[in-house]
Amino acid sequence: MPAPVVTCRxxxxxxxxxxxxxxxxxKKRRPGFVSSLVLALLFSASIAVCAQEIPPxxxxxxxxxxxxxxxxxxxxxxxxxRVLPSGALVELLRDDPSSSYSRVRTPxxxxxxxxxxxxxxxPPAKLRLPAVEARLRKSDEQxxxxxxxxxxxxxxxxxxxxxxEKLEKSGAGLQKDLxxxxxxxxxxxxxxxxxxxxxxxxxxxxxALDELRAENSRLAAxxxxxxxxxxxxxxxxxxxxxxxxxxxxxxxxxxWGEL
Numbered sequence: 001m002p003a004p005v006v007t008c009r010x011x012x013x014x015x016x017x018x019x020x021x022x023x024x025x026x027k028k029r030r031p032g033f034v035s036s037l038v039l040a041l042l043f044s045a046s047i048a049v050c051a052q053e054i055p056p057x058x059x060x061x062x063x064x065x066x067x068x069x070x071x072x073x074x075x076x077x078x079x080x081x082r083v084l085p086s087g088a089l090v091e092l093l094r095d096d097p098s099s100s101y102s103r104v105r106t107p108x109x110x111x112x113x114x115x116x117x118x119x120x121x122x123p124p125a126k127l128r129l130p131a132v133e134a135r136l137r138k139s140d141e142q143x144x145x146x147x148x149x150x151x152x153x154x155x156x157x158x159x160x161x162x163x164x165e166k167l168e169k170s171g172a173g174l175q176k177d178l179x180x181x182x183x184x185x186x187x188x189x190x191x192x193x194x195x196x197x198x199x200x201x202x203x204x205x206x207x208a209l210d211e212l213r214a215e216n217s218r219l220a221a222x223x224x225x226x227x228x229x230x231x232x233x234x235x236x237x238x239x240x241x242x243x244x245x246x247x248x249x250x251x252x253x254x255x256w257g258e259l
Contacts, residue, residue: 068086070104070106078113081112082106082110086124087124087127090119102114
């Protein structure tokens with residue numbers, strides 16, 4: 001089954017139907033802004049379809065610049081007071097849904113009647129567009145700034161990763177050095193213990209040596225005393241011999257003389 005083809009004529013029919021719907025809504029005292037909005041959406045959605053039927057060199061678009069008339073009464077037959085450009089700000093004085101007209105007043109004080117469907121409660125896109133463009137430019141600037149910040153953060157992260165790897169390598173080297181220090185410390189402690197034991201043995205040996213020296217001194221003193229006694233005895237024995245021998249010789253001589 002072939003797909004339905006939407007042409008400009010069918011779109012024109014849709015527009016006519018929307019106008020009739022708008023007229024019915026106006027008779028029921030409802031604003032025609034909703035139907036106008038739907039019409040605009042349908043029109044914008046159908047531009048691409050219509051453009052396919054028009055040769056590229058013959059394509060044209062309707063300008064978004066338009067003007068509305070301010071009249072003295074609620075009818076197109078009334079005289080025009082002035083023409084209001086698109087985006088003009090007016091003050092709503094009175095609303096007449098039965099005629100689809102509203103009485104408004106310009107900032108300059110001019111009063112008149114305009115059609116309701118040309119009035120909006122919000123500024124038109126023409127006025128909002130500069131603000132939107134400004135926000136877009138600001139968003140683009142912020143996006144570029146964020147991209148720059150992201151690049152900077154990525155560079156910082158890469159640098160931090162390099163520093164972390166470097167610190168990890170340094171940490172591994174420091175761990176090895178720490179283990180070596182601990183090993184040397186254990187050796188030093190052992191050496192200190194050995195030195196302490198050696199000093200203790202040296203002290204014990206010195207004490208023993210002092211005791212031996214004292215014992216030698218006592219023995220030497222005793223020996224000296226013994227030799228002194230022996231010498232004294234020898235002297236005394238010599239003296240006694242010296243006293244006894246002369247008498248013995250004298251007795252012998254006297255005995256012989258008697259013979």
